[in-house]
Amino acid sequence: MIKICCIGAGYVGGPTMTMIARKCPDIRVDVADINAERIAAWKSDKLPVFEPGLDEIVREVRGKNLFFTTDVDSAISDADIIFISVNTPTKTYGYGAGSASDLSYVESCARRIADSADGNKFRVIVEKSTMPVRTAEVIRKIFTSRGRNFQILSNPEFLAEGTAMKDLENPDRILIGGDDSCEEGRRAIDALVSIYSRWIPKEKIITTNLWSSELSKLTANAFLAQRISSINSISALCEATGADVDEVALAIGSDSRIGSKFLKSSIGFGGSCFKKDLLNLIYLCDHFGLPQVAQYWRGVVEMNDFQKSRFCANVVESMFRNIKGKRLAIFGFAFKEDTNDTRESPAIDICKLLLSERAKLAFYDPKVSPGQICSDLGIDEKDSRVEFCKSACESAKGADAIIVLTHWKEFRELDYSEIIKQMNKPAWIFDGRNCLDHRLLIELGFLVRGIGKGNLS
Ligand code: UDX
Ligand code: ADP
Numbered sequence: 001m002i003k004i005c006c007i008g009a010g011y012v013g014g015p016t017m018t019m020i021a022r023k024c025p026d027i028r029v030d031v032a033d034i035n036a037e038r039i040a041a042w043k044s045d046k047l048p049v050f051e052p053g054l055d056e057i058v059r060e061v062r063g064k065n066l067f068f069t070t071d072v073d074s075a076i077s078d079a080d081i082i083f084i085s086v087n088t089p090t091k092t093y094g095y096g097a098g099s100a101s102d103l104s105y106v107e108s109c110a111r112r113i114a115d116s117a118d119g120n121k122f123r124v125i126v127e128k129s130t131m132p133v134r135t136a137e138v139i140r141k142i143f144t145s146r147g148r149n150f151q152i153l154s155n156p157e158f159l160a161e162g163t164a165m166k167d168l169e170n171p172d173r174i175l176i177g178g179d180d181s182c183e184e185g186r187r188a189i190d191a192l193v194s195i196y197s198r199w200i201p202k203e204k205i206i207t208t209n210l211w212s213s214e215l216s217k218l219t220a221n222a223f224l225a226q227r228i229s230s231i232n233s234i235s236a237l238c239e240a241t242g243a244d245v246d247e248v249a250l251a252i253g254s255d256s257r258i259g260s261k262f263l264k265s266s267i268g269f270g271g272s273c274f275k276k277d278l279l280n281l282i283y284l285c286d287h288f289g290l291p292q293v294a295q296y297w298r299g300v301v302e303m304n305d306f307q308k309s310r311f312c313a314n315v316v317e318s319m320f321r322n323i324k325g326k327r328l329a330i331f332g333f334a335f336k337e338d339t340n341d342t343r344e345s346p347a348i349d350i351c352k353l354l355l356s357e358r359a360k361l362a363f364y365d366p367k368v369s370p371g372q373i374c375s376d377l378g379i380d381e382k383d384s385r386v387e388f389c390k391s392a393c394e395s396a397k398g399a400d401a402i403i404v405l406t407h408w409k410e411f412r413e414l415d416y417s418e419i420i421k422q423m424n425k426p427a428w429i430f431d432g433r434n435c436l437d438h439r440l441l442i443e444l445g446f447l448v449r450g451i452g453k454g455n456l457s
Contacts, residue, residue: 013085151188156217162338177213235452245452270335332406
């Protein structure tokens with residue numbers, strides 16, 4: 001029986017291994033993490049990651065061929081394929097602080113693998129986390145210095161949170177980078193291809209050299225983020241000129257060369273990948289003496305920050321330049337819908353700015369806990385400036401404004417004719433996701449502001 005081990009039971013490792021276990025009933029999959037609380041949650045009824053469709057599959061395969069453990073060394077010891085799926089956050093200290101990736105977790109994994117894995121067996125080590133280009137070289141050096149000749153592959157994950165299970169089941173492509181110049185390298189690539197090809201057509205599996213694969217992941221995220229910053233830059237111009245950014249997006253997206261995806265203007269992109277990968281790319285360009293290229297990509301991050309501060313300025317300006325003491329109902333805190341993840345959520349910066357203007361914030365997010373929101377904002381749960389509500393309607397009660405920060409479907413389905421009755425007048429709606437029916441809201445008496453919509457009312 002083939003044994004797979006995954007180090008890191010996070011948003012990537014957990015769902016990915018669950019899908020592999022389901023598609024390969026003859027393979028044993030062990031997911032190991034040093035975080036005991038997280039592993040306990042994976043073994044319980046309340047999984048640490050919310051993803052539509054994930055619960056059902058975990059229940060189906062857990063205990064059969066999918067196992068969760070804190071015993072990392074045992075999980076590594078006899079695995080044939082070891083995925084490294086640990087976090088690679090942006091460095092906050094020393095050289096490269098604020099842009100380079102912190103590889104300490106990856107390095108500690110590599111050392112652990114070198115020490116715990118049986119060196120006599122053919123082993124494949126797979127980089128699943130997003131790594132800066134040439135990280136495989138670092139891992140290889142650690143292995144060779146300890147007499148290990150394990151094969152290293154790069155197999156970046158392209159799943160998006162909220163649609164992870166669909167993306168895993170039916171991905172646009174699978175990318176596998178490896179060293180095909182030697183027999184062992186080719187054997188490693190074949191081993192991984194043979195796992196994915198059980199449910200993914202062979203023509204969707206792309207194999208490249210290691211560095212192309214590592215760089216492709218950064219580039220894919222940089223291109224996606226760039227599209228969002230591009231349309232967001234146009235949203236500012238729309239507000240100034242009276243054009244409607246959604247109409248512009250529709251018009252340009254109909255050009256098959258441009259395409260319609262990732263053109264939704266918003267308060268800015270969030271999530272664990274986009275900003276981190278852009279910063280990584282910028283760091284690499286600077287490092288390799290390409291400051292003009294670095295500056296080009298830096299603009300994408302700067303535009304994202306501008307979008308958030310522009311949105312806040314619009315809230316303050318519209319509400320008569322004063323939100324001090326006003327109750328603002330915050331609809332959504334996750335970085336996008338259908339996830340409980342708040343990493344780099346634009347809601348964090350926006351709420352901090354609103355708090356600095358001394359507003360009172362009444363939060364409602366269907367999946368994010370009050371504890372998480374407070375930790376992201378760096379405040380105490382008992383802070384008198386914040387309140388946590390059980391429903392969107394409760395948070396809107398007595399509020400001067402509703403601020404939509406995440407486009408959860410349920411926000412589109414609320415009865416706003418009832419909600420307005422409970423609000424202070426004038427009642428504002430700032431739709432940071434352009435997801436509500438603005439015309440209807442105006443008819444109901446709301447003062448509405450969207451993104452890239454000019455003054456609607
Ligand atoms: C992203 C990539 O899509 C995925 O391929 C990669 O593996 C990880 O990073 P993710 O961050 O989970 O996935 O979500 P994504 O759907 O890409 O959204 C990222 C952010 O951009 C969210 O905050 C979302 O609200 C925002 N967004 C997305 C927009 O503002 N407009 C859009 O048109 C699309
Ligand atoms: P991602 O979104 O990339 O999956 P997460 O932060 O959700 O990132 O998950 C990464 C996981 O990796 C965390 O649960 C963390 O505890 C785990 N981890 C980090 N370093 C190690 C390590 N050396 N051994 C085992 N697990 C680790």
